[in-house]
Amino acid sequence: AQKITQTQPGMFVQEKEAVTLDCTYDTSDPSYGLFWYKQPSSGEMIFLIYQGSYDQQNATEGRYSLNFQKARKSANLVISASQLGDSAMYFCAMSNFGNEKLTFGTGTRLTIIP
Amino acid sequence: DSGVTQTPKHLITATGQRVTLRCSPRSGDLSVYWYQQSLDQGLQFLIQYYNGEERAKGNILERFSAQQFPDLHSELNLSSLELGDSALYFCASSVEARAEAFFGQGTRLTVV
Numbered sequence: 001a002q003k004i005t006q007t008q009p010g011m012f013v014q015e016k017e018a019v020t021l022d023c024t025y026d027t028s029d030p031s032y033g034l035f036w037y038k039q040p041s042s043g044e045m046i047f048l049i050y051q052g053s054y055d056q057q058n059a060t061e062g063r064y065s066l067n068f069q070k071a072r073k074s075a076n077l078v079i080s081a082s083q084l085g086d087s088a089m090y091f092c093a094m095s096n097f098g099n100e101k102l103t104f105g106t107g108t109r110l111t112i113i114p
Numbered sequence: 115d116s117g118v119t120q121t122p123k124h125l126i127t128a129t130g131q132r133v134t135l136r137c138s139p140r141s142g143d144l145s146v147y148w149y150q151q152s153l154d155q156g157l158q159f160l161i162q163y164y165n166g167e168e169r170a171k172g173n174i175l176e177r178f179s180a181q182q183f184p185d186l187h188s189e190l191n192l193s194s195l196e197l198g199d200s201a202l203y204f205c206a207s208s209v210e211a212r213a214e215a216f217f218g219q220g221t222r223l224t225v226v
Contacts, residue, residue, distance in 0.1 A: 035214060044116070045204060045217035091157065100208075101147065101170055102215060104157040 002027045004092050006105035013082050014113050020067070021077040021108050023092030031097040034075040036066065039089040039107070048090075051075060079110075087112045117141065120205050120218035128226055132193040135221045139186055139207030145169070146188040147208075147215055148180055152201040163188055195225045 003026040013019045025034065036048040051059045051066045059066045067076040075094075079086055089109050093102040117140035127133055139146050148160040159172035163182035174180075177195075182188045192199060202222050206215035 033214070037217070042219075043202060043222070044219045045206075046116070047214055047216055050214045093157075100145070101159040101162055101172060102149075102157075102206075103159070106156055 002029075002032075002094055002096060002103040004094055004103055004105035006092055006108050008108045009106070010109045010111070012111050012113055015084060016081055019079045019082050019086075019110065021079075021090050021092075021110065023075045023077065023105060025073050025075060025092075025094050027094065027096060029096040033095050033097070034066065034068070035093040035095070035102065036064070036075075036077045037091045037093060037104075038086075039091065041088070045091075049077070082112050084112050084114060086110060116216040116218065118143075118205060118207050118216055118218035120203075120221050122221060123219065124222050124224075126224045126226060127195060129195055129197060131195050131225075132191065133195065133223065135190040135192070135203055135205075135223075137188045137190070137205030137207075137218060139188070139205075140209075140216055143207035143209050143216075144186065145208045145210060145215075146182055146186070147206040148174075148188070148190050149204040149206065149217075150201045151204060151220070152198075155201075157204075160190070192223070197225050199223065200225045 005024045032053045034051045038046045065078045089107045092105045119138040144165045160174040162170040180190045202220045206217045208215040
């Protein structure tokens, strides 16, 4: 069974600072994918970044990067130079390549302070 | 805009009723997923279709059913609705089963 753990229910960060959102995962499958999604107050789920279990390098997408530490089973999201528009819920999720459904964590509510 | 379209955006209905939620996936995406987001259960996978065939089932109640049509749009049918079915229902699609999924804006269902 897959499990995603996000231990930070809420975070407050000053604008322009970098922020790290924690995510640990558990799976016995060697082939899996890790995802981060953003959910603003409007409710939609916005795909941010993806990391495959066999990817050698950490994924990056603009201001988002994924700090993938396979041995520690962690997949932390790093947002550089935070902006007010980054205030939202952030969900870490994973899927196994033989079972493509996403398993989500409980989310972290990020608030950016001006 | 993710390219995934869900209708309606909001739905208010009474207990015992039946509703149908509709999803149009991104152009070219063969895989469609349905998820339920509620305050007590979080985001839960309900069911997946791939090119018209059911591929995986999650915690979907027997009162709920879904299908994917030849044009790849999908419908989620919820019947004998209960207060606890009130939630945000998401449809997501991906080009293949292993690719990242893009979500629609969701249908917020309120059962009164």
